[in-house]
Amino acid sequence: MAWELSAQRPIWSQLVEQIQLRIVTGRYPAGSRLPSVRELAADASVNPNTMQRALSQLEADGLVCSQRTSGRFVTEQEETIMELKKTLAKNLVRDFLTRIEALGYTAKEAAQLLEAEDAAQFRTKEDA
């Protein structure tokens, strides 16, 4: 999955989310070394300062730690990562429920919409 950045929100914030995603999905495994700030920035077509800001945030959250001159590493505590994954999922679900109910749908109807959309995506993939 490449970097997907929108101008509608702070880029550094989107970078935080997408690096989190790469960590919880194992693309950046626990304890592994991250690409350098400059490398990540170039890959995302973003200024190094912006990437640095995102990484500082991740470091403040305890998800990565920097070794000053040898690079930056993902935390070795796999439990922290699993917990993050659960939190992200729970927030996603909670936000979705809040929004869909604000629109006037019940949770049951939301589940039906979800099934319908999933089936539609499945068909699209099959056709491809």
Added chain:
Amino acid sequence: MAWELSAQRPIWSQLVEQIQLRIVTGRYPAGSRLPSVRELAADASVNPNTMQRALSQLEADGLVCSQRTSGRFVTEQEETIMELKKTLAKNLVRDFLTRIEALGYTAKEAAQLLEAEDAAQFRTKEDA
């Protein structure tokens, strides 16, 4: 539902979404007169210019129309409103599916998470 504004995204954009919500849920019925720009701005604790920008966007989308000096009115075409509701719901579902799958969950697991969270919310409401 009061105005819920975050500093993380452009306020005018959030105002657009929340006014859309008030329209599709019938709080601002089709054909009805909206509060004045200044009134809405004061209610949302926002600068009139910011509210004006949101309303201009809604007008460009054909959801409201202004009568220059007598006020602004919700479109009378209820079909437009119903269509917006469906579109908003579909986008919500699609985005949720995309994000939850990016986290590593299948659509089925997502549905289970949804049920679990809904049950949790139900319990919370019962306790209150």
Added chain:
DNA sequence: ATCATTGTATTAAGCTCTTAGTACAACAGT
């Protein structure tokens, strides 16, 4: 006719975000 209210427009200031460019100390590899 008068006056308040309507949408709309304009200018200025302050803020955050982003980019660009530069710089420095600490370490690894040679």
Added chain:
DNA sequence: ACTGTTGTACTAAGAGCTTAATACAATGAT
């Protein structure tokens, strides 16, 4: 010892968002 890479820090500029403060023409109510 030297060189390149590392994270980190700083300044400057430009863009967008928000607020503040006005201003104006058109209309409705009185």
